[in-house]
Amino acid sequence: MPETLTKAQTPAKEGLRERNRRQTLQRIADVGMELFLANGFDATTLDEVAAAAGISRRTFFYYFKGKDEILLAHVASYDDALRASIRDHASAGAPIDVVRAALLDMSARFQTPRTIAISRLIRESEVLSSRRPRNDLHREQVIYDMLCELWPGKDRRDRLRLVAMASSGAMRIAVDAWLEQGGKRQLTKFVQDAFANLKAAI
Missing domain, CATH: 1.10.10.60 (Homeodomain-like)
Incomplete structure (x- = not known):
């Protein structure tokens, strides 16, 4: 985060x-x-x-309306960083490769002990925990919107939506595994594995 x-x-x-x-x-x-x-x-x-x-x-x-909103501010900053990273990696290739490169870049920047501590704080918050499914959908929407910006043709939107859904799910799996292991292995490795499994599955 x-x-x-x-x-x-x-x-x-x-x-x-x-x-x-x-x-x-x-x-x-x-x-x-x-x-x-x-x-x-x-x-x-x-x-x-x-x-x-x-x-x-x-x-x-x-x-702020309360303490939880301080945590929400950090979640919001992740969305902005994701948008910028996707733009920065627009030349990485196909849509799924662009998202993969963007998420790997972000993971390399955020895989610190402090990030683990912040992620745990957010997950331990009752309010934010209840919002997690909504946050996952929001991340998917951010990815989808950015892909539509890079590939504006309406005929591609269904495929771009699928890429956004799959990529968001892969990132969630990677982050969950990383946190479960306490950050002992680099987050980028989990992201690489998740996208390798995704590509193998399709």
Whole structure:
């Protein structure tokens, strides 16, 4: 999972108010995540997050509805990183090869002990755990939208949807296996294996 909100979320042009708001949101998200990792999600209070970020409790609720939304902000940053990575690997070949290359690149950047800890925090959150099927569908939609951007022909959409579904499933299998083994083996290896099995199956 991504560790901070990405530059892809930053508008090309923004005013002072927008920039200050984005920077404050980023600071709250970063401070909150550090406290969660250090003290545990349940043990960390909203007041502690607000105090560490140098804001009031009221200001916290202007940016986030609750602690879970800090975790959701990190999930959202993963989507932005995925979009950028697919664009960066548009020349990798067929649609499934483009997605594979993009996910391998992301996996190489995010396979750190800190990422494992953040992923576990997210999975231990009741709210986010209940959203997991929805998050998987959302990732599939992100992949599909990006493939449609690269291959805009309407006659290819059913095939691109299948690629998005299969690729998202392969990534879920890879991440699950990686977390089960505590990150002892590189995430990229699990992604490579998952896509090799996918190609063998079809």
